[in-house]
Amino acid sequence: MGLLRTLAIRSVNLIIILFAVLFAISYALSGPAAQLLQTQIQLEARSLVSQLAKSGHYTPTQIQDLYNSIVQQLYKAYGLDQPAYIRVFYIIYNMLVFNWGYSYFPDVYGVASGKVSDIIASALPGTVLLDTFGILLSAFIGVQIGLRSALRYGSRVDRAVMYYGAVSNGLPQWWVGILMLLVFSFYLSTIRSPIYFPSGGILSPKYYSMWFASPLSVFTDPGALADLLWHFALPLATVLIANIGGWAYFARTVALNTAQEDFVTFAKMKGLPDGRITGRYILRPSAPAILTSILLGLPFIIFGGFIITEAVFRWWGLGYVYNLAIFAPTPDLPVIVALTYASTLLYIALVLVLEVLYIVLDPRIRSE
Numbered sequence: 001m002g003l004l005r006t007l008a009i010r011s012v013n014l015i016i017i018l019f020a021v022l023f024a025i026s027y028a029l030s031g032p033a034a035q036l037l038q039t040q041i042q043l044e045a046r047s048l049v050s051q052l053a054k055s056g057h058y059t060p061t062q063i064q065d066l067y068n069s070i071v072q073q074l075y076k077a078y079g080l081d082q083p084a085y086i087r088v089f090y091i092i093y094n095m096l097v098f099n100w101g102y103s104y105f106p107d108v109y110g111v112a113s114g115k116v117s118d119i120i121a122s123a124l125p126g127t128v129l130l131d132t133f134g135i136l137l138s139a140f141i142g143v144q145i146g147l148r149s150a151l152r153y154g155s156r157v158d159r160a161v162m163y164y165g166a167v168s169n170g171l172p173q174w175w176v177g178i179l180m181l182l183v184f185s186f187y188l189s190t191i192r193s194p195i196y197f198p199s200g201g202i203l204s205p206k207y208y209s210m211w212f213a214s215p216l217s218v219f220t221d222p223g224a225l226a227d228l229l230w231h232f233a234l235p236l237a238t239v240l241i242a243n244i245g246g247w248a249y250f251a252r253t254v255a256l257n258t259a260q261e262d263f264v265t266f267a268k269m270k271g272l273p274d275g276r277i278t279g280r281y282i283l284r285p286s287a288p289a290i291l292t293s294i295l296l297g298l299p300f301i302i303f304g305g306f307i308i309t310e311a312v313f314r315w316w317g318l319g320y321v322y323n324l325a326i327f328a329p330t331p332d333l334p335v336i337v338a339l340t341y342a343s344t345l346l347y348i349a350l351v352l353v354l355e356v357l358y359i360v361l362d363p364r365i366r367s368e
Contacts, residue, residue, distance in 0.1 A: 014348045019092075021344045025337050026091035038075070045070040091337075100338040105328050109321065110212070116338045119321060125215040126202050127317035129232070131306045132298060134239030139294050141240070142247025147283060149248065150255035158252070165249025173242040174308035180234045181312070197234045200314035203227055211316070235313045250293060254286045261285070295353065298346070 049067045053060075094101065098117065106114030111122055149161040181199060188196035198204075203211050207224045210217055218224040258264065259282050267281045310319035322339055325332035 011352060014351055018344060018348055022092050022095055022341065023088070025095070025340060026088045041071060041074045045074065095337070095341050101334045103325075103335055104332050108324050108328060108332075116334045119335060120318065120338060120342070122212055123316055123318045123321045125211075126315055127306070127310075127319065130235050130239065130310070130315055130317060131319065134236055135243060135297065136294070137236075138240050138243035139247045139290075142244040143251040143290055145244070146248035146251030146253075147255050147286075150252045150259065150282075151278060153256065161245075161248050161252060165245040165252075168242055168245030169249070171242055172308075173238060173306070174312050176242045177235070177238040177309055177312040180238050184234055198231050200231075200312075202231055202314075202316045204231075235309070235315055238309065238313075251286070251290055254289045255282055258282050258286045 045067050048070065049063050053063050093099075100116035100120075102114045103109065103111075103116055103119060106112070106119075109119045109122070111119045145161060149158045152158050184197045185199045203218070203224070204227050207218065207227055210221070210224055218228055264277065264281045267277050272281075306315075306317065306319035307323050308319075309315075310317045311323045314320070318339060321335065325335040325339075
């Protein structure tokens with residue numbers, strides 16, 4: 001019951017954090033951000049009526065009345081006719097029920113409906129494919145390298161892993177992506193190499209409609225799948241090059257710290273086989289720290305951690321959507337807020353999962 005009580009208390013704390021984030025977001029939308037939205041509405045209404053005025057079929061009074069009518073309708077549609085404290089609770093409710101509204105600039109994303117949920121849904125598969133799969137694959141490879149490096153402490157392989165980890169941590173991922181494009185896309189295409197890679201995009205234009213309609217259908221079409229893998233090669237290579245070294249160095253450090261624990265020394269004194277000591281007494285206690293780093297990093301990766309990298313490759317993912325929303329003529333607040341809320345929600349869910357995994361993987365926690 002003690003563990004269940006601990007999980008319940010932490011769950012309540014995380015829910016409080018979620019509502020605190022929601023309140024901060026809602027206040028920003030209902031207060032300071034509302035001023036930006038009002039300005040944008042007035043500019044759009046003024047642009048619309050100015051086109052009508054040029055036709056000469058309307059009097060100045062009619063133009064002004066039409067302008068006022070458009071502004072009032074848009075104010076009402078966005079809830080700007082309500083007091084700020086009412087808008088706060090209205091926004092919180094919509095966030096909780098996933099009613100994320102409509103983008104200010106739907107044409108930018110190429111999603112006809114303009115619904116924020118549809119925009120996020122269209123970009124999520126690309127992020128899962130590149131960001132999540134890329135990070136998980138690099139973590140798996142890096143952890144394997146790091147653990148084996150720790151078991152051969154002081155060897156040439158161990159020193160090579162240390163140097164590679166230090167170098168890769170100092171290389172910005174987007175910079176590696178630019179180098180990959182320069183070498184394997186622009187340079188190879190310039191010298192007319194028979195093998196080169198595209199300069200960006202998740203698919204060739206002829207397959208875009210298939211991806212937006214149903215991403216899974218791309219994997220059932222041989223031509224579309226081959227085109228996707230062709231576009232996927234450079235971004236995935238960039239993620240692996242930039243991240244494997246960091247994961248290897250991290251896993252090596254965790255394993256070395258665990259290997260110095262008293263229970264490992266005692267296991268060696270008992271004469272247990274090296275394989276059992278490595279698997280049960282070093283790797284398993286090291287797993288919670290490694291899983292924590294991987295799982296807690298996923299929300300930030302999925303919801304915008306690759307903003308610049310996806311922009312470099314013009315890869316249609318949530319990071320690219322974040323980039324478009326932030327650098328729109330006016331920040332696309334519904335999209336930004338929805339991504340921030342979804343990121344926080346996923347973060348909290350993963351923390352709860354980690355609490356359970358700690359209990360399963362680490363015997364020391366179960367004994368407390």
